[in-house]
Amino acid sequence: MPGLNLPFAPDTRRVRRDGLPPVREFRAEICVVGAGIAGTSAAIEAARLGRKTVVVDGLPALGGQAVNGIIGMFCGLFGNGTHGPQFTHGIADDILRDLGAEDALHYRRAHTTVVMYDDVALARWVERTIVKEGVIPLVGAILRNVNLDGRRIASLDFATRYGDVRIVADGFIDASGDAALTWQAGLACQEQADGVIYGSQMMVIEGVDEAQAPTWDEMGLRIRERGEHYGLIRRDGFAAAFPGRGIAVVNMNHVETPLDPFGATAKGLEGREQADRTMQFLKGEFPAAYGNTRVRALGLPGVRQTRWIVGKHHLTADEVRAGTKFPDSIARTAWPLEQHHNAEGYVWEPFSEDHVHYVPFASLTPVDADNIVAAGRCIDADSAALSSVRVMGPCIAMGAAAAHALDLAGTGSVHDIDMAALRRRVAANVDG
Secondary structure (H helix, E strand, C coil), X not given: CCCCCCCCCCCCCCCCCCCCCCCEEEECCEEEECCCHHHHHHHHHHHHCCCXXXXXXXXXXXXXXXXXXXXXXXCCCECECCCCCECCCCHHHHHHHHHHHCCCEEEEECCEEXXXXXXXXXXXXHHHHHHHCCXXXXXXXXXXXXXXXXXXXXXXXXXXXXXXXXXXXXXXXXCCCCCHHHHHCCCCEEECCCXXXXXXXXXXXXXXXXXXXXXXXXXXXXXXXXXXXXCCCCCCCEEEEECCCCEEEEECCCXXXXXXXXXHHHHHHHHHHHHHHHHHHHHHHCHHHHCCCEEEEECCCECCCCEEECXXXXXXXXXXXXXXCCCCEEEEECCCEEEEEECCEEEEECCCCCCCEEEEHHHHCECCCCCEEECCCCCCECHHHHHHHCCHXXXXXXXXXXXXHHHHHCCCCHHHCCHHHHHHHCHHHCCC
């Protein structure tokens, strides 16, 4: 087959670095650290407010765990019951509309509504919307240093494979998941005092015979009875089929998520070994449904909780159980307390059909800084409370609230904003 009539590639030239490379400086009004669902919500909301916004992530792709960890489900978006009301809006409305039009969603209605999504479709939605709204993305960038000016963060230094970058901004959002920005700034943080909170090695499998698939209860019983035979650590979990596609999201593993770099690498590899054992279990125990399956996508290690901020308010499990509505509430959900602190399983404490609990803005604000707001799984809460508000519904709401708070603060302090104005802006995520 004849080739195209194109010119030959140009000649190469020899280059050598002369001294230290210059640091590229970028100026924005709002800088979001972390491009997961909370950071995506924050960045898009800030851009829609007319703010020059940059979103930065250490991964070489946008979407965070929602895409790269293959969570596969929007949890906490709706109230309890088979037809509970939608609790979170903003980009949640856009995602449900756009992915629904692509037939890339499936609503599972039981004790609450969980929305399964096509991970590739969500990834493309995030990328397209970030670009469309004028957010400046920077991926593959590792935070190296936080430059302080009194109680304000002045700038952030990042390392990339293409050279160092400094981002100067009026306000910053810590949506890193691990409170990386707050930690690097030298501000107070908290970690689990004892024990481990486990993450999961998620995967998507294809070739599922949906007609032969067991129920979740049948799957759970078989894992408890036969999991040890296959070397499974966790004694519960599920393979949730996406109807009509022959694929399923699998969540059957528990993986430690240490903050030590070598430990995290080792546990990530261990998680993949667990994924192999999970496939052996599925094929061996349910051959009619999973005998011809293979892994379509293996996610990065999923993380639930590692390190989080010390804010002006410490959200507690008692406040969650009581459904305490705070004067500065900016998000709500009805998701159960879901504590993954046992290797073999997790504690699941669901709430009544009319239950709602809330996230106060004070849990998003580090006490010792004026121009930083946290969003997502690194806000201030006790371990049990955090287990119920770190899911994607309230994380979307937290990201939006963080953007509005910095917009209201301008070059002032987030601790001094007009709280009534913030509540009006986020009312749909609290009272609607």
